[in-house]
Amino acid sequence: MKKVNSGKCPVMHGANTEANKSVMSWWPNALNLDILHQHDKKTDPNEAGFNYAEEFKKLDLEALKNDLKALMTDSQDWWPADWGHYGGLMIRMAWHAAGSYRTADGRGGSNTGNQRFAPLNSWPDNANLDKARRLLWPLKKKYGNKVSWADLFILAGNMAYESMGFKTFGFGGGRIDIWHPEKDTYWGAEKEWLEPTKSRYEDDQDRETLENPLAAVQMGLIYVNPEGVDGNPDPLRTARDVRLTFKRMAMNDEETVALTAGGHTVGKCHGNGDASILGPSPEAAPLEHQGFGWMNPKGKGNAEDTVTSGLEGAWTTSPDRWNHDYFHLLLTYEWESKKSPAGAWQWEPVNIKEEDKPLDAHKPGVRQNPIMTDADMAMKMDPEYRKILERFNKDPEYFAEMFARAWFKLTHRDLGPKSRYLGPDVPEEDLIWQDPVPTVDYTLTESEIEDLKEKLLNCGLTPTELINTAWDSARTFRRSDFRGGANGARIRLSPQKEWEGNEPARLEKVLARLKELQSGLDKKVSMADLIVLGGSAAIEAAAKAAGVDIQVPFSPGRGDTSDEMTDAESFADLEPIHDGYRNWVKKDYVVKPEELLLDRTQLMGLTAPEMTLLIGGMRVLGTNYGGTRHGVFTEKEGILTNDFFVNLTDMNYSWKPVSENEYHIVDKKTGETKWTATRVDLVLGSNSVLRAYAEFYAQDDNRQKFVRDFVKAWTKVMNADRFDLK
DSSP, X not given: OOOOOGGGOSSOTTTTSTTSOOGGGGSTTSOOGGGGGTTOGGGOOSOTTOOHHHHHHTOOHHHHHHHHHHHHTOOBTTBOOGGGOOHXXXXXXXXXXXXXXXXXXXXXXXXXXXXXXXXXXGOGGGTTHHHHHHHHHHHHHHHGGGSOHHHHHHHHHHHHHHHTTOOOOOOOBOOOOOSSOOTTSOOOSOSSTTOOXXXXXXXXXXXXXXXXXXXXSSTTOSSSOTTSBTTBOOHHHHHHHHHHHHHTTTOOHHHHHXXXXXXXXXXXXXXXSOGGGOOOOGGGSOGGGTTOOXXXXXXXXSGGGOBSSSOOEESSSOTTSOOSHHHHHHHXXXXXXXXXXXXXXXXXXXXXXXXXXXXXXXXXTOBOOOOBOHHHHHHHHSHHHHHHHHHHHHOHHHHHHHHXXXXXXXXXXXXXXXXXXXXXXXXXXXXXGGOOOOOOOOOOOHHHHHHHHHHHHTSSOOHHHHHHHHHHHXXXXXXXXXXXXXXXXXXXXXXXXXXXXXXXXXXXXXHHHHHHHHHTOSSOOOHHHHHHHHHHHHHHHHHHHTTOOOOOOOOOOOOBOOGGGOOGGGGGGGOOSEEGGGTEESSOOSSOHHHHHHHHHHHTTOOHHHHHHHHHHHHHTTOOGGGOOTTOOOSSTTSOOSHHHHHHTOTTEEEEEEETTEEEEEETTTOOEEEEEOHHXXXXXXXXXXXXXXXXXXXXXXXXXXXXXXXHHHHHHHTTTOGGGO
């Protein structure tokens, strides 16, 4: 048979695999805008206008919960359940779906169902969770669009606990699935799974120097290495890793001990075999495996031959039901470090009573030693963790309550404010980590709104002060975990009113004037609404000065929260350390300003065209931090013209670098410096995609369109956290 010449094949070889170079790979230093297109609508198979909240309302939640409970004990031959119960597996799936959340940028977590896709579906720490998801498929098929995969993961974890005898705190739906890997989320710079931890620490001996925004200690882990730091047992050193990792997941010491104990009360670790012979992860597996990874060729390949973490054994005597054995075993016995059959370090008890040993998960009548991970031993050996451990041991009811609350926080932390929660099982209690905001009890007519605008424009504040305060109040919004935003007017409170990026002196002046105006109103209006409306009124005036009569949409209804309703410490992660829109960076960073801009833009939920619009508009409005002139390419500052784009693309100028982040725009004829600029300004002219947008808005026939589109983008930012308008 004649060999086919691959060069004559009518398709591009490698074009649809990672082996083929992407366009960007030819120019590795070019600005990559892919993060702004991460969830393109073309990847979503749902029809335009699909509303998950409306579909969820049609869900028979009780029927689904009952089906999930029945599934827990319906052991399948292809993947047998431990002790006839899938509870431990489902809990681990939910835990690991939620546990990738990190506070620094709000990314990760269960909110998108991203565990279905790479890299999370193939992380070493998520080994064999592909089996848990496949066990759920019949129920997803049955209930269809009425429940997202993301919601199903968490509900399955809840029902696993309830079927084992534990009462959970509640459940809120509302997680919306993505349909494509989040390839641009930064999970670490390592090139190999489970590289030594020194690669993500500035100082390997100082565990507080873990690189931001990361929370896990190694690539491919959700939390810490169960064998110890870099696989070396040392509970006190591991305790430092646990404390920082859980802190970066928004958990305090008590919540950390509760989650560790409650999570390890049921289920087991799997390491009864040779981990080196396992097949590839799901993303690397051959077609015939149909999305399954880590296939074990030894024996049955599952049940008693299962290899997952490499550790082998259960933590408690009765791992198929909720119990208090974890504390009894950990505190009663001495523990020694041993190797599992797979060669992983684990801790086993010395001289344990036979009746305290759990039954083997698959061999009837056989008892095995319980085990502890290095993190479990950290709970016993770290002085602060030990105090909490002993209190939980003495008070089972208190422990159960603390675990229920911590589990609810773990699985709902990235869902945003309670107003986004769906379903009848949402707890009544307002929890401080949900960033509660009081509802308002007023409405405003169109004439009242117009009257307020006039008052705001004549209250003694400049248009720039009004615009900047509105922007600074709203820019904290993060689409990743739905925190921040203008609702609540937390810019009035600590720590936000002290943030350097909010220009505290200017902010204090603005808030004082607005408070004075507020006190003289005939009708109560929240400070949050006044702040946003002030910015909108100033933009309308600036557009009118440019010859465009336009109304900036305004929807009243924002509330004013209080110090008592604000977890001030948790807001430290929302502090801006850069803002390309206001042409400011707090200090020099390794990451370039334009790259910081893209990260912030993606978190705010903005597109590349919206980013371009807002920068160009805000420059001519004179909104730069501290009143700097960088990027103000206009002789008519304060008027909403397209001058920024016109002058950026004008070939009568040349561009001269004078420092790392400052450029002079020089008139080619006279040699005089006309304007100054930063990297963020000039990237809009140097990047081919962004220049295309800049040229579009520089066109003579797009002057009015620029204003209209700027207003749309501005309104999107102001309303980003108004989930009642969605």
